[in-house]
Amino acid sequence: MAKAKLLNAIQSVNAHGDKAFVPYIMAGDGGLKTLKSKILFLQAAGVTAIEIGIPFSDPVADGPTIQKAGERALANGTTLRSILQELETFYQEVSVPLVLMTYYNPLLNYGLEQFAEVCDKLGIAGLIVPDVPLEESELLKSLLIKTDVALVQLVSLTSSPERMEKIVAAGEGFIYAVTVNGITGVRDRFDDQLEKHLKQLKDVSPVPILAGFGISTLEQVKSIGSLADGVIVGSAIVEAFHRTELEKIKELIEASKKVLN
Numbered sequence: 001m002a003k004a005k006l007l008n009a010i011q012s013v014n015a016h017g018d019k020a021f022v023p024y025i026m027a028g029d030g031g032l033k034t035l036k037s038k039i040l041f042l043q044a045a046g047v048t049a050i051e052i053g054i055p056f057s058d059p060v061a062d063g064p065t066i067q068k069a070g071e072r073a074l075a076n077g078t079t080l081r082s083i084l085q086e087l088e089t090f091y092q093e094v095s096v097p098l099v100l101m102t103y104y105n106p107l108l109n110y111g112l113e114q115f116a117e118v119c120d121k122l123g124i125a126g127l128i129v130p131d132v133p134l135e136e137s138e139l140l141k142s143l144l145i146k147t148d149v150a151l152v153q154l155v156s157l158t159s160s161p162e163r164m165e166k167i168v169a170a171g172e173g174f175i176y177a178v179t180v181n182g183i184t185g186v187r188d189r190f191d192d193q194l195e196k197h198l199k200q201l202k203d204v205s206p207v208p209i210l211a212g213f214g215i216s217t218l219e220q221v222k223s224i225g226s227l228a229d230g231v232i233v234g235s236a237i238v239e240a241f242h243r244t245e246l247e248k249i250k251e252l253i254e255a256s257k258k259v260l261n
């Protein structure tokens with residue numbers, strides 16, 4: 001079945017009573033040559049899928065940590081084209097589903113049609129484009145329709161119940177439940193409404209709900225993970241890779257897998 005790669009990976013983790021753990025990395029941070037080693041490292045650590053950020057000069061949803069990582073990646077010349085070329089050299093060694101996260105502009109520059117083709121060829125499992133709202137996603141969707149690339153939709157804390165239902169009905173792979181109002185980055189507290197919000201989402205969504213934004217500690221992985229089908233951790237992972245704290249990443253993933261089952 002088309003669009004099943006990402007969904008199956010998450011559902012099979014959930015079927016074992018576990019939750020999905022999806023790290024985010026910024027492609028090109030530390031040099032594009034590190035992309036392969038980071039992906040294989042995370043794959044070996046047992047993550048469910050990997051979200052790969054494409055650096056962009058105007059990243060409206062990115063907090064300071066991800067922004068800086070994007071600036072470092074752009075400074076060493078990383079482009080969507082060079083990332084896809086790099087992925088082409090090793091994608092056959094990757095078994096964990098890869099999800100590309102990019103703003104719309106780099107896609108337009110690259111060419112939407114060609115992008116969809118290349119993603120399909122490289123076995124990309126999903127695509128997140130945070131500045132393309134549901135209403136604008138038809139074109140992308142139509143280009144991805146014959147591929148196994150799922151177009152992941154985001155739901156915000158402020159989405160009305162009606163909007164939530166519309167978004168989940170269009171959801172492919174998983175629903176990205178944004179857990180805070182604002183930008184990415186480590187937080188020490190979450191909205192009191194989050195629990196109710198995630199419950200509502202889970203009730204109406206035919207695909208799994210992964211919660212992301214602000215999650216960095218094991219306690220947060222545990223508490224928010226228990227309310228969703230899995231978590232996405234960005235800034236904490238990006239920062240640890242930047243500092244080459246690989247043990248720390250491995251420990252967080254291993255400990256997360258334990259607390260999430």
Ligand SMILES: O=P(O)(O)OC[C@@H](O)[C@@H](O)c1c[nH]c2ccccc12
Pocket residue numbers: 024051053061062066101130183184185186212213214215216232233234235236
């Ligand atoms: O960094 P955090 O707070 O852990 O959040 C994940 C996030 O970084 C990653 O999923 C992401 C980075 N940039 C985005 C833009 C939109 C949606 C999601 C993202």
